Amino acid sequence: MSSTAARPTTTGTLRTAAHHVLDQVTAVLAAHSVTALRVSLGLVFLAFASAKFVAGASPAEDLAVATVTELTFGLVSGPDALLLTALTETVIGLTLLTGRFVRLGLLVLAGAMVGIMSPLVLFPEQMWSDGGPTLAGQYVFKDIVLVAGALVVTAHALGARLRTDDDR
Template identity: 55%
Template sequence: MNALLVRGNRATQWLGTNSVDILRISLGLIFLGFGVLKFFPGASPAEALVMRTIDTLTLGVISGQGAVVLTAVLECFIGLTLVTGKLLRTGLLVLGMSLVGIMSPLVLFFGDLFPGTPTLEAQYVLKDIVLAAAGLVVAAKALAAAPLRLRA
């Protein structure tokens, strides 16, 4: 019985030490993968939704393929910062700002996304809720490890 407790404690310690880093890297790979797809016209299932969302949010200032490329650059930057841990706080800040755009179709186009049952685009946006929650966990650890220094 004691051997099981010792193994359980080791597993708990290992999880406590490594799980958030594994989550950070996994989240980074997802952002990097989705971002890279957007560099290839027609490869991303979210391409039309990205164009429509960015066009609406920027009142037409950024539209079409430019909106998709901007999103691709941001997602790749977020992904690289999460995977490498370099510029992590900056990447988390960009992620936080990007979440407004990522989640806005739920408000802007709710009727189109949920005409009865969720469309494929709706499912794509809904999975972003989990990504946002994962980002919060990663941010909590990153900010706790390197607290903000306020200048007087």
């Protein structure tokens, strides 16, 4: 029996250490990544809402007002439409940020996403120019990421949990 067969190789030791580190990172991500996503979504919604409380401060103000006006058949328009949008985004942001009433916030978010994405259908001429998406179009398209993040947070809030290959 040779002495090299009895002791692990450096490569084997490094591989074992790397797997251990990856297992630890996976455990931390599984434990905290959805919370980090929820909190970051809350901060984004609060940031967007804060600009809408001040007339002229949001680059999406005109689009938000036009969208709410269209979706409410003119019942809510102008400053009221902007205030409704700001309040909706504030409710969503606070629930996600604090972790309190998350399901309510996600329900409000689901309804808001219809409004947030509807300019793609309601105002396509404002979403595109000859060179690609306009600034307004880019503003709406980034919301696709918010929708995807919200789906992950919603799945978690409804009981889904991250699993590793070992859990299956």
